[in-house]
Amino acid sequence: MDAVEKSDLLIFTTPTYCMRTSAPMKAFIDLTFTYWMSHKPRASMFSKKAVVISTAAGAGAGSAIKDITNTLLYWGVPYVKSYGKAIQATDWEHIKPELKEKINKDMAALAKKLKNSKAHAGIKTRFIFSMMRMMQQKGMGAGEEERKYWQEQGWLDKTRPWKAA
Ligand SMILES: Cc1cc2nc3c(=O)[nH]c(=O)nc-3n(C[C@H](O)[C@H](O)[C@H](O)COP(=O)(O)O)c2cc1C
Numbered sequence: 001m002d003a004v005e006k007s008d009l010l011i012f013t014t015p016t017y018c019m020r021t022s023a024p025m026k027a028f029i030d031l032t033f034t035y036w037m038s039h040k041p042r043a044s045m046f047s048k049k050a051v052v053i054s055t056a057a058g059a060g061a062g063s064a065i066k067d068i069t070n071t072l073l074y075w076g077v078p079y080v081k082s083y084g085k086a087i088q089a090t091d092w093e094h095i096k097p098e099l100k101e102k103i104n105k106d107m108a109a110l111a112k113k114l115k116n117s118k119a120h121a122g123i124k125t126r127f128i129f130s131m132m133r134m135m136q137q138k139g140m141g142a143g144e145e146e147r148k149y150w151q152e153q154g155w156l157d158k159t160r161p162w163k164a165a
Contacts, residue, residue: 001032005042009114010050010077012068019060021067029071036074037132039142040149043161045076049119051110052082057090076129076161079119083110121162129161 004010014025021029034040050072054064061084072080085103089095095103121129135141136150150156 001035005044008048010048010072012050012052012072014052014054014064014068016054016056016060016064019063021054021064025068029067032071032075036071037076037128038074038135039146041074041076041129041132041161043153046078046121046125046162047119048077049079049114049117050077050081051114052080054084055087056084057088058086061085073124074128076121076125077119078121078125078162079117081110081114083107121160125162 012025014021017023020026035042035045052065052068052072054061056064065082065084069080069082083106085099087095087099087103092100132141133150133155136147137156139147141147141150147156153159153161155161
């Protein structure tokens, strides 16, 4: 998570396993649950960009991606792009040449988009944050330690993570 917090752009990739993200990726998501806005989100997340990529042999890449984009939303990452593809193969070598060409083209376009965009906390991020803030204010969080963290960040007063970030 030190590496994640130091990075401006987060790139997540996962194969599609049984229509969802891989088990190691799910384990990573579970290990980082304290970073969710419902617990102790990190201010640095609110100015990051992220991209989530998954391939499936046939189907399910969308659901595999959703597992990760949902986590990023709750971490507070405001700018998230994704790319999912059914590749009708199990490795890069066996993908049809025209599909490889399309993927390379799509990746170049995605990279350009990521480079030229700015990460600003939008209405969805701000709304979830304000709901979680209300919860902490009312003592409905997971405990005193969490409430203290929110207090120390100044988030129970006027400070917001997207301003501090
Ligand atoms: C356990 C397992 C589950 C899979 N489930 C799906 C699936 O739900 N949909 C699909 O299209 N492909 C599925 N595949 C195919 C993989 O998405 C594909 O083979 C991928 O390239 C595997 O990546 P890996 O070589 O990094 O394991 C599955 C493969 C494995 C091993």
